[in-house]
Amino acid sequence: MSNLSSSVKKSGNYRLTQLLSVLAVLAWGILLLKYAITGQYQLLIHPNYFYLMLFTSILLLIIGIMKTRKLLKTSISVVDDEQHLTIFPPGIGSSLLLLSAIAGLIIPPTVLASQTALQRGVTETLPLTSYQPQAFVTQTRPEERSLIEWIRTLNAYPEPDAYKGQPAKITGFVIHVPELPENYLLLSRFILTCCAVDAYPVFIPVELSTNRQQYPPDTWLEIEGAMTTHTLKIRDRSDTPKEKRRLVLKANNIKQIPTPSNPYSYQ
Amino acid sequence: MSQLHNAFTLFISLLVEAIPFLLLGVLLSSSLLLLVDERKLITKLPKNPLLGAIAGSCIGFLFPVCECGNVPVARRLLLKGVSPAVAVAFLLAAPTINPVVIWSTWVAFGGQPQIVFLRIVFSLIIAIAIGCLFSVQKDVKGLLQPRLIKRLNFLENQQQNLQSSPQEKVEVPALLQSGSFLLGESAQPLVMNEALLVEKPQLQSRKVSKQKWQQFIDNVLQELQELGGMLVLGSAIAATIQVFVPREVVFSLGQDNITSILAMMLLAAIVSICSTVDSFFALSFVSTFTSGSILAFLVFGPTIDIKALGLMLSIFKPKIIIYLFAIIAQLVFLMTFVYSYFF
Numbered sequence: 001m002s003n004l005s006s007s008v009k010k011s012g013n014y015r016l017t018q019l020l021s022v023l024a025v026l027a028w029g030i031l032l033l034k035y036a037i038t039g040q041y042q043l044l045i046h047p048n049y050f051y052l053m054l055f056t057s058i059l060l061l062i063i064g065i066m067k068t069r070k071l072l073k074t075s076i077s078v079v080d081d082e083q084h085l086t087i088f089p090p091g092i093g094s095s096l097l098l099l100s101a102i103a104g105l106i107i108p109p110t111v112l113a114s115q116t117a118l119q120r121g122v123t124e125t126l127p128l129t130s131y132q133p134q135a136f137v138t139q140t141r142p143e144e145r146s147l148i149e150w151i152r153t154l155n156a157y158p159e160p161d162a163y164k165g166q167p168a169k170i171t172g173f174v175i176h177v178p179e180l181p182e183n184y185l186l187l188s189r190f191i192l193t194c195c196a197v198d199a200y201p202v203f204i205p206v207e208l209s210t211n212r213q214q215y216p217p218d219t220w221l222e223i224e225g226a227m228t229t230h231t232l233k234i235r236d237r238s239d240t241p242k243e244k245r246r247l248v249l250k251a252n253n254i255k256q257i258p259t260p261s262n263p264y265s266y267q
Numbered sequence: 268m269s270q271l272h273n274a275f276t277l278f279i280s281l282l283v284e285a286i287p288f289l290l291l292g293v294l295l296s297s298s299l300l301l302l303v304d305e306r307k308l309i310t311k312l313p314k315n316p317l318l319g320a321i322a323g324s325c326i327g328f329l330f331p332v333c334e335c336g337n338v339p340v341a342r343r344l345l346l347k348g349v350s351p352a353v354a355v356a357f358l359l360a361a362p363t364i365n366p367v368v369i370w371s372t373w374v375a376f377g378g379q380p381q382i383v384f385l386r387i388v389f390s391l392i393i394a395i396a397i398g399c400l401f402s403v404q405k406d407v408k409g410l411l412q413p414r415l416i417k418r419l420n421f422l423e424n425q426q427q428n429l430q431s432s433p434q435e436k437v438e439v440p441a442l443l444q445s446g447s448f449l450l451g452e453s454a455q456p457l458v459m460n461e462a463l464l465v466e467k468p469q470l471q472s473r474k475v476s477k478q479k480w481q482q483f484i485d486n487v488l489q490e491l492q493e494l495g496g497m498l499v500l501g502s503a504i505a506a507t508i509q510v511f512v513p514r515e516v517v518f519s520l521g522q523d524n525i526t527s528i529l530a531m532m533l534l535a536a537i538v539s540i541c542s543t544v545d546s547f548f549a550l551s552f553v554s555t556f557t558s559g560s561i562l563a564f565l566v567f568g569p570t571i572d573i574k575a576l577g578l579m580l581s582i583f584k585p586k587i588i589i590y591l592f593a594i595i596a597q598l599v600f601l602m603t604f605v606y607s608y609f610f
Binding site for chain 1: 269270272273275276277278279280281282283284286287290294374375377378481484487488489491492493494495496497499500505506509510514518547548550551553554555
């Protein structure tokens with residue numbers, strides 16, 4: 001039958017594409033395992049999905065190994081009667097997967113910083129994707145609240161003047177925005193709800209006693225001070241800068257800290 | 268350089284989050300294709316167009332396939348004499364109304380349950396409405412590709428001489444293949460085509476179960492590489508848009524109710540990302556686009572996109588696809604537009 005002879009002719013090609021798809025699956029299994037072991041997954045996804053990722057990695061490795069054994073056992077594979085695929089020519093999908101996995105193995109993920117924050121538009125409100133607080137509960141003392149907890153509190157009860165005078169100690173990275181005076185910077189952190197793609201930058205403006213140039217963008221700082229309020233014009237999630245009364249941290253003590261290994265907050 | 272590194276991180280992040288769901292979807296669809304007997308299912312489907320459309324929309328729960336897997340299944344349903352209402356409703360709803368997709372949407376939008384809920388409701392409305400619309404056409408053949416009609420006629424004849432010998436049955440696939448290269452596009456391959464189904468009762472030795480297992484693994488690999496390839500491209504597009512398109516452009520597009528919906532629908536049609544994982548893709552626009560437009564993306568994407576177009580051409584005449592596309596696009600736009608005014 002003509003079908004059979006063409007099958008034999010195709011079998012070389014077929015084996016190559018099979019090999020590619022097995023390699024792609026194995027490479028992704030290894031990459032996910034690497035992220036799990038090194039902890040780099042924290043820069044990519046919400047820790048809730050750690051076990052899902054680990055399980056996937058193991059499953060991919062099992063599938064890959066099973067198919068490899070099969071490929072090694074049979075010298076001439078039988079080509080399927082039916083040709084699959086119209087989306088891609090055979091092997092393209094696997095090659096894309098394989099290449100991305102190899103790139104992932106070579107290039108470590110980076111920590112998102114001020115550039116990304118500005119691109120996405122910084123805000124003082126909680127992301128749309130996060131669980132919105134339903135009630136205003138403050139159990140933590142103000143100086144123990146993290147930057148995110150401050151934002152959460154502010155979201156539940158958005159009256160900046162209510163927090164005036166409260167002590168605060170927060171950490172985050174520096175963002176410079178041109179619309180603010182020289183002695184202001186934004187201290188910011190990303191909130192992750194699902195993965196780095198939806199990392200959502202929130203900030204609290206900080207009033208310095210000096211020029212902000214001392215603290216270049218992306219420097220991680222731990223700032224101690226007291227909350228106050230000012231009317232500031234900041235271009236947050238809109239095209240034009242909005243003048244608004246905002247909660248501002250007046251810095252008393254600024255300490256430079258190294259980039260934390262888990263720089264994001266998770267929701 | 269750091270921009271490029273950011274884009275790469277986002278790209279990998281999307282993949283790492285999406286691949287588990289992709290694998291889950293592929294495993295489920297491969298195993299159910301082996302386990303669920305479509306013939307039994309078909310006898311249980313209601314004849315009434317509305318009920319049929321509703322039933323069709325819900326079959327997705329049995330075949331958790333995304334928009335690449337649903338076309339071959341819908342085609343098989345049509346070939347087996349299922350009414351167009353059921354088949355079309357299935358075609359449009361299955362990519363959204365299925366456990367894996369609902370779960371992944373929940374993972375991405377758990378904080379905004381209305382998005383998850385409305386995605387399901389809007390998709391159901393569209394699938395049922397269009398299913399009913401298609402039931403007006405009494406003769407299915409007016410809608411279908413000539414090649415498929417030929418095959419349908421052939422199968423009808425085949426059914427009339429039910430008591431044909433096994434040899435004849437075995438020959439069916441070869442005969443059919445020679446006439447049609449369309450067989451090629453099925454992402455859910457050979458296992459469930461009619462020839463094999465007919466053979467099923469006779470083949471029950473252990474050798475067969477081993478062979479089935481082999482087919483299962485092959486099918487998983489096949490779909491993984493195909494859908495995974497699409498996912499890689501889609502993720503690359505999402506990461507590039509996020510990092511390299513100037514913020515002003517994204518914001519001015521994304522903040523307006525009308526342009527944001529249109530832009531996201533266009534994106535949904537172009538990006539062709541699998542519905543199992545498209546909610547993660549949509550996440551990257553959450554901060555800059557209206558939630559109405561995100562919803563438009565999630566509802567419109569699974570029904571029609573460039574990738575699925577090729578597959579759908581294997582069922583319907585081009586004219587019918589244009590109708591489908593126009594009706595769905597309008598419905599999605601209207602519903603999400605109303606949503607963005609009410610919320």
